Amino acid sequence: MLKAVGLAKYFGGIRAVDHVDIEVDKGEIVGLIGPNGSGKTTFINVVAGVYKPDDGKVYFDGDDITGLDPWDVYRKGLVRSFQVPRLFKGMLVFENVMVAHRAQKGENPLLAPFRGLWGKQEEDLAQISLGLLEEAQLSHVRLNWATELSGGQMKLVEMSRALASEPKMLLLDEPAAGVAPKLARSIFDYIVRLNRERGITFLIVEHRLDILFDYVERVLVMSNGKLIYDGNPKDVYEDEKVIEAYLGERA
Amino acid sequence: MMFEQLYTMIPFITTFLTFYAVYLMLSLSLNLEYGYGGIPNFGHVFFESIGAYVAGNLTANLLNWIVAARGGICAYPASHARMMFAPLHPIWIVGMFVFSIIIAALVGGIFGYLASYPALRLKEDFLAITLIFIGEIGRVVVRNERSIACGLVGLTGVPNPFIWLRDPNLMFIAYTVLAILFAAGSYMIIKRFVNSPFGRLLKSVRDDDLVAMTLGKHVPKARAWALILGSSVAAVAGVIKVFFAQGVFADDYVPLITFVVLSMVILGGMANNKGVLLGALVMTALDFMISPSFFTVFGVTLQLNVAYIKYIITGVVIIAILLFRPQGLISERPVETPGLDIAKRAGVMKPTAGLEIPAERDEADS
Amino acid sequence: MDLILPVLNSITLGSLFTLMALGLTLTFSVTRIVNFAHAELVAIGGYVTAVVTNYIGLSIYESLVAAFVASAILALAMDELAFKPLYKRGSPTLFLLVASIGIDLVVRFSLFLTADATGNIIIQTKVPIQPLMPLGKTYLTTFQVVVIPLTLAVVVVLHALFHYTKVGKALRAMADNEDLARVSGIKIYTLRRLAWMLVGGTAGLAGGLWSIYLVIDPDFGWNSLLRIFAASILGGFTSFWGTVIGGYIIGFAENLGIATLNTWFGVSTAYAPLISFAIIVAVFLIKPSGFAGIDLSSLLAKLRGLHKNLEPEAEG
Ligand SMILES: Nc1ncnc2c1ncn2[C@@H]1O[C@H](COP(=O)(O)OP(=O)(O)OP(=O)(O)O)[C@@H](O)[C@H]1O
Ligand SMILES: [Mg+2]
Numbered sequence: 001m002l003k004a005v006g007l008a009k010y011f012g013g014i015r016a017v018d019h020v021d022i023e024v025d026k027g028e029i030v031g032l033i034g035p036n037g038s039g040k041t042t043f044i045n046v047v048a049g050v051y052k053p054d055d056g057k058v059y060f061d062g063d064d065i066t067g068l069d070p071w072d073v074y075r076k077g078l079v080r081s082f083q084v085p086r087l088f089k090g091m092l093v094f095e096n097v098m099v100a101h102r103a104q105k106g107e108n109p110l111l112a113p114f115r116g117l118w119g120k121q122e123e124d125l126a127q128i129s130l131g132l133l134e135e136a137q138l139s140h141v142r143l144n145w146a147t148e149l150s151g152g153q154m155k156l157v158e159m160s161r162a163l164a165s166e167p168k169m170l171l172l173d174e175p176a177a178g179v180a181p182k183l184a185r186s187i188f189d190y191i192v193r194l195n196r197e198r199g200i201t202f203l204i205v206e207h208r209l210d211i212l213f214d215y216v217e218r219v220l221v222m223s224n225g226k227l228i229y230d231g232n233p234k235d236v237y238e239d240e241k242v243i244e245a246y247l248g249e250r251a
Numbered sequence: 252m253m254f255e256q257l258y259t260m261i262p263f264i265t266t267f268l269t270f271y272a273v274y275l276m277l278s279l280s281l282n283l284e285y286g287y288g289g290i291p292n293f294g295h296v297f298f299e300s301i302g303a304y305v306a307g308n309l310t311a312n313l314l315n316w317i318v319a320a321r322g323g324i325c326a327y328p329a330s331h332a333r334m335m336f337a338p339l340h341p342i343w344i345v346g347m348f349v350f351s352i353i354i355a356a357l358v359g360g361i362f363g364y365l366a367s368y369p370a371l372r373l374k375e376d377f378l379a380i381t382l383i384f385i386g387e388i389g390r391v392v393v394r395n396e397r398s399i400a401c402g403l404v405g406l407t408g409v410p411n412p413f414i415w416l417r418d419p420n421l422m423f424i425a426y427t428v429l430a431i432l433f434a435a436g437s438y439m440i441i442k443r444f445v446n447s448p449f450g451r452l453l454k455s456v457r458d459d460d461l462v463a464m465t466l467g468k469h470v471p472k473a474r475a476w477a478l479i480l481g482s483s484v485a486a487v488a489g490v491i492k493v494f495f496a497q498g499v500f501a502d503d504y505v506p507l508i509t510f511v512v513l514s515m516v517i518l519g520g521m522a523n524n525k526g527v528l529l530g531a532l533v534m535t536a537l538d539f540m541i542s543p544s545f546f547t548v549f550g551v552t553l554q555l556n557v558a559y560i561k562y563i564i565t566g567v568v569i570i571a572i573l574l575f576r577p578q579g580l581i582s583e584r585p586v587e588t589p590g591l592d593i594a595k596r597a598g599v600m601k602p603t604a605g606l607e608i609p610a611e612r613d614e615a616d617s
Numbered sequence: 618m619d620l621i622l623p624v625l626n627s628i629t630l631g632s633l634f635t636l637m638a639l640g641l642t643l644t645f646s647v648t649r650i651v652n653f654a655h656a657e658l659v660a661i662g663g664y665v666t667a668v669v670t671n672y673i674g675l676s677i678y679e680s681l682v683a684a685f686v687a688s689a690i691l692a693l694a695m696d697e698l699a700f701k702p703l704y705k706r707g708s709p710t711l712f713l714l715v716a717s718i719g720i721d722l723v724v725r726f727s728l729f730l731t732a733d734a735t736g737n738i739i740i741q742t743k744v745p746i747q748p749l750m751p752l753g754k755t756y757l758t759t760f761q762v763v764v765i766p767l768t769l770a771v772v773v774v775l776h777a778l779f780h781y782t783k784v785g786k787a788l789r790a791m792a793d794n795e796d797l798a799r800v801s802g803i804k805i806y807t808l809r810r811l812a813w814m815l816v817g818g819t820a821g822l823a824g825g826l827w828s829i830y831l832v833i834d835p836d837f838g839w840n841s842l843l844r845i846f847a848a849s850i851l852g853g854f855t856s857f858w859g860t861v862i863g864g865y866i867i868g869f870a871e872n873l874g875i876a877t878l879n880t881w882f883g884v885s886t887a888y889a890p891l892i893s894f895a896i897i898v899a900v901f902l903i904k905p906s907g908f909a910g911i912d913l914s915s916l917l918a919k920l921r922g923l924h925k926n927l928e929p930e931a932e933g
Contacts, residue, residue, distance in 0.1 A: 074467035088458040106448030113443035126590030376651040559730040566722030
């Protein structure tokens with residue numbers, strides 16, 4: 001599904017992502033962990049087209065998507081969320097979700113003034129958005145401004161927004177960060193459901209390993225921009241490189 | 252008695268309403284660019300001036316050609332000949348007006364598209380600087396280049412399209428109605444544009460362009476369209492003003508005008524067209540009340556140059572609104588689409604068995 | 618073409634532009650505000666100098682001190698009354714820019730109002746400029762002998778203050794990360810006030826000197842703003858030495874440059890402002906994103922293939 005080959009991104013002297021090879025198969029839920037500053041977010045950014053890679057290739061669903069603009073990456077069905085929730089502040093919760101739908105006719109400025117041309121589609125998309133908000137138990141706040149939500153709710157809106165785009169694969173950057181443990185687990189339950197029912201592939205960056213490891217069968221570990229582990233979450237605590245990476249961080 | 256008084260006030264009232272119409276078109280279009288699209292086009296007056304130059308130059312050249320005037324568009328005899336010709340040939344001058352509107356809207360749109368080039372590359376503060384100074388450079392060029400609008404002297408002899416009505420009062424009334432129709436039309440059109448998924452797209456780009464990109468929005472295109480539409484409306488406003496003043500003067504298009512328009516948008520409420528209606532009305536009224544001619548209407552002659560006070564108040568309004576009511580008189584509203592209606596109508600839905608979310612979500616923030 | 622006069626003019630005006638722009642650079646370095654009202658700090662300085670010299674009869678040096686103080690107070694007032702409250706509320710930077718436009722209008726037209734009411738719409742500080750020594754067909758004057766070293770002295774002081782003192786270090790920390798500065802116990806608002814006073818003071822001084830050299834009106838600050846921005850932007854917007862280079866480039870471009878174009882290609886001198894603008898656009902297009910990163914020296918170094926960084930302090 002997603003394949004990064006020798007992917008690299010530098011910031012000045014910092015090798016944020018240093019020739020990483022990662023492959024995620026269709027239908028998988030994979031965890032991506034690593035100490036702070038190990039390059040996880042940067043990896044997502046490069047894959048999603050926010051940054052252009054300094055080296056390497058990215059393939060998605062068989063296509064080469066290296067260096068594509070973010071909107072083209074989205075078009076292929078690869079969508080990401082943000083570590084710190086970034087909702088559109090001047091919009092309602094409902095509008096935040098509505099924005100993300102793909103191929104909206106009314107977004108074309110030449111059609112925009114003519115309601116008849118996009119009204120029907122808009123109504124259908126509204127039903128889908130409402131359904132997504134309901135699944136995330138956000139129905140009651142749908143007409144609130146995005147700024148009026150709690151941190152946990154914002155995380156959920158980010159998820160719903162990403163889902164509205166009908167993605168084939170989601171790159172979630174800490175979907176449960178700053179969220180109460182119980183809600184964090186419900187979020188992961190939701191992810192598993194989406195994976196089963198809609199066949200969405202997930203790559204999830206998460207710091208809360210206790211929760212993450214209950215939900216993924218495969219985990220990738222990054223450290224200093226390099227991929228140092230790829231395998232079973234059970235064995236990760238025994239891996240020397242991983243221990244060193246995490247201990248090194250604490251020291 | 253009453254009627255007579257009203258009659259003497261016709262020039263004043265028509266001028267006020269025409270200016271309101273022009274300011275309205277300018278502030279609505281700036282609101283589209285800045286309020287909705289987040290593009291600080293503080294060189295807005297430049298796009299107005301483009302419409303003005305197009306209208307003035309085209310009309311003057313064409314009429315000159317018809318009357319076979321000599322000495323170019325700037326020569327006084329030619330200007331005079333144009334003003335003599337127009338009252339006898341309504342079709343020509345009305346036609347020139349319509350033609351000017353169309354061409355100005357197109358050219359304005361093209362310049363708007365060109366302005367999107369820096370708009371895609373610069374951080375917003377630097378974009379604001381660039382656009383303000385682009386406008387200034389435009390003015391410097393025109394005031395030194397006789398062929399566009401006769402340089403410093405300005406281009407005169409651009410006849411009012413209703414000049415054939417002969418009675419000046421009638422002419423001004425007719426033109427004012429026309430100007431108001433244009434302003435109302437702009438309001439309706441812009442309203443239709445923004446109350447659509449396109450309006451939502453603009454707001455998303457304004458609020459967070461990076462997120463908008465990752466949600467599939469072609470941000471450069473969205474920005475370009477906001478500038479094309481906004482500049483096009485601004486250029487039409489420029490045409491309206493030229494045919495009212497029956498001339499074009501490069502030095503009328505200083506950044507100050509943009510700032511007055513900006514104060515209308517900020518006062519009314521960004522991303523709110525109704526608010527802008529109100530903001531433009533307040534600021535235009537202020538503009539008229541603090542003017543020597545207004546005081547002379549009441550038989551008062553002033554020693555001070557009151558124009559200065561007008562701009563001081565404009566500045567104070569900008570600062571005060573930012574400090575005390577940043578959302579403006581009327582705050583931002585959601586984008587009105589059929590989808591929003593559905594969301595409003597939908598009742599409070601019962602939690603389903605899907606996600607089990609703890610009741611007190613807010614603990615999550617800790 | 619006689620070169621000496623345009624060169625001398627270029628250097629003199631370059632110094633004045635530099636002095637005007639230093640405050641803008643300082644503002645942006647410390648507060649990240651793009652301040653359009655900077656023009657009025659210059660204008661007020663010019664008027665204070667002219668009025669104090671012409672009407673009160675103090676010496677030019679006392680007048681310049683008065684200009685420094687007046688503009689420093691004005692700058693402080695701008696911040697306390699508008700920028701700081703907005704900033705504390707977390708307003709977006711664009712709001713601060715818009716506010717600065719509002720401030721500019723208030724100050725500029727208050728100045729117009731007063732100047733008009735007192736018959737001083739046009740004024741020049743009455744100080745005789747003495748010729749010191751002949752230079753070709755022209756003279757080196759007392760004005761140049763004061764202005765050029767003074768500008769350089771101000772730059773040296775600002776640079777030293779910024780880079781070699783505790784206060785400067787704190788200011789830089791503040792520019793980089795306000796929270797960090799707060800945590801590490803730096804008195805942020807005291808520092809901020811100091812910065813604004815320096816901003817206003819240097820701008821006022823520049824305006825005062827300008828009013829000796831040329832006739833001024835209440836619009837002269839605003840009319841110089843394009844060049845002020847150009848000088849500062851060209852210098853990287855955060856580097857004092859960069860600003861000096863920027864200021865002199867503008868000075869030369871608008872005098873020697875336009876004189877040359879005029880002589881050889883018949884370009885009207887009225888187009889002088891286009892040069893500043895072209896410079897701004899060129900800088901933006903060469904390096905639109907990393908603003909603080911554009912410093913001329915490294916750019917030149919790059920062009921020459923030299924990797925010698927003349928301005929090590931510039932923040933990347
Ligand atoms: N835009 C940028 N400019 C410069 N350096 C950056 C930038 N983004 C990230 N970095 C650097 O790249 C490295 C990797 O950062 P990244 O955010 O990818 O780490 P991360 O694994 O997501 O960390 P965390 O767990 O804290 O989110 C860090 O050293 C960071 O400072
Ligand atoms: Mg991260």
